[in-house]
Amino acid sequence: MMRSDSLTVLAPGRVNLLGEHVDYNGGVVLPAAIDRYVTLKAAPIRERQVRLTALDLGETVAFHLDRLDDRLDADGRPLPAWAIYPAGVAWAAARRGLPISGCEGEYSSSVPIGGGLSSSAAVETAFAALWRTFGGWQMDNLELARLCQEAENQYAGVNCGLMDQFASANGVEDSLLWFDTRSLEWRALPLPRDIRIVIADSSVRRSLAASAYNDRRAACEQALRILRGPLPQIRDLRDVSPAEFERHQDLLPKIPRKRARHVVYECDRVENAVKALETGDSETFGQLMFRCHSSLRDDYEVSCPELDALVNIAAELPGCLGARLTGAGFGGCTVNLVKADQAQDFAAQLRQRYQQVSGKKAEVYLCRASAGVRVRPSGE
Secondary structure (H helix, E strand, C coil): CCCCCCEEEEEEEEEEEECCCCHHHCCEEEEEEEEEEEEEEEEEECCCEEEEEECCCCEEEEEEHHHHHHCECCCCCECCHHHHHHHHHHHHHHHCCCCCCEEEEEEEECCCCCCCCCHHHHHHHHHHHHHHHHHCCCCCHHHHHHHHHHHHHHCCCCCCCCHHHHHHHHCCCCEEEEEECCCCCEEEEECCCCEEEEEEECCCCCCCHHHHHHHHHHHHHHHHHHHCCCCCCCCCHHHCCHHHHHHHHHHCCHHHHHHHHHHHHHHHHHHHHHHHHHCCCHHHHHHHHHHHHHHHHHCCCCCCHHHHHHHHHHHHCCCEEEEEEECCCCCCEEEEEEEHHHHHHHHHHHHHHHHHHHCCCCEEEEECECCCCEEEECCC
């Protein structure tokens, strides 16, 4: 039973509608927080210790706040993988000199783990918001996201961009987030009321994603170095226009050329998608999503047969405006933009046809763009 001084934190997962694999190339992304959450309930304790139960896993761990560098639990065993994220947030906060209290609590998640919807970022955001409240940190949600990114980069060892934590912390209801990953400027872009976001989980979990992700980052960096020869003014691939890329692409080896082509044209797609959204042109936005998937499949080579099947099936179903893989790729989820009055039928048919084609079951979620992280007393 939770104590009267416990807090409940809701931290949403996120889906990215456009701007895939451009966050580490200085680009603009269009994510949304979604109404699937990490739910954390915790209360402060006097001891310098964290005692947690992961309800979905049926596992409990305790670790000391003064021995976070060891990455060990209170009994001297390596921290389980799921506990690395809260421990990392505490570690990043301690490095900044922020007050962190001991706590005991439990959490669960309706964000699919490993599906490309940023379950780890939601966990980090939930714990950061909890400790911010307990400790009275003077920190806005953008800086909170940066602390969580630091935890994931330097403690969990995942070299991610800022988009995932940013979206979980700063989501705006019924809106996409226009987020410039270089300047950190952002604004909300309201979604048309007559469309729904539908997410389909392929049930394929990413394999070899970490090494493949690093390979793609390296190829982008190689392309940038070469393109700075004729284009010395560019800071990131984001600064290369499609016309400039076409003019200089022959300077690039085959693989960096393909990776850079995706990034350059994806940044251009984001610009056009924003214009479409601002004029209520959902059809154009959806077509840009389909083009994004083709580029991720052919140039960035991060798709897989199951994700391609989900997108191909979606394209044939009534009410579908656009579909593509979302997240790092190699498995996980697709995101679909669907007319609201046809979304239920779309979900049912997509689920049925995918099983017929692939022999696998897809979980299909009708989602809404959600507000970002929220904290309230557990009794409310």
